[in-house]
Amino acid sequence: DTEVTQTPKHLVMGMTNKKSLKCEQHMGHRAMYWYKQKAKKPPELMFVYSYEKLSINESVPSRFSPECPNSSLLNLHLHALQPEDSALYLCASSQGRTSNTGELFFGEGSRLTVL
């Protein structure tokens, strides 16, 4: 299995809802990422987990809460989002710190709309 799988593909939520985005990979990668992508813009890094530990938090608001239950799974918990948080949320993975750190494998993304 050489893919990163994200669910759901589409999500519409109100500003008071709590929802989660899920990501899974079975390539044995030890680094996993959450990116946010607005239309026609490059992805913006949000979080990085390395060996299941949070390695980078790019000053993301606390209404986004990442979780890495194990080396294959990555979640992004959403609560009290704002309409400007509407975007495509991309999960990615890479082998790990010692090699190919720029070679990322991306999921198809979860398109989030906040009403």
Next chain:
Amino acid sequence: AQRVTQPEKLLSVFKGAPVELKCNYSYSGSPELFWYVQYSRQRLQLLLRHISRESIKGFTADLNKGETSFHLKKPFAQEEDSAMYYCALSFMDSNYQLIWGAGTKLIIKP
């Protein structure tokens, strides 16, 4: 600070014509450069990395350290090459950070 510049937001060429998507970077050390591609309704995927020195889908890119460039080239464009292309930079101690260019939308006209 490290930076990647893709000067063209949009590039439109005819099918069969040569294509060159420009990428310049600013980093004083030894960079790793990548080209990622995002086809319509498909996932963002790695197209090329400079250390591989390979040709993928007819595309090549050469790292020119003197000009700090990593331009993407293809001699004969095909309609299926229409996509968004991002140049990205990684470097030692970047701690998983990729520095992304703003992207170039390539349109191949029939």
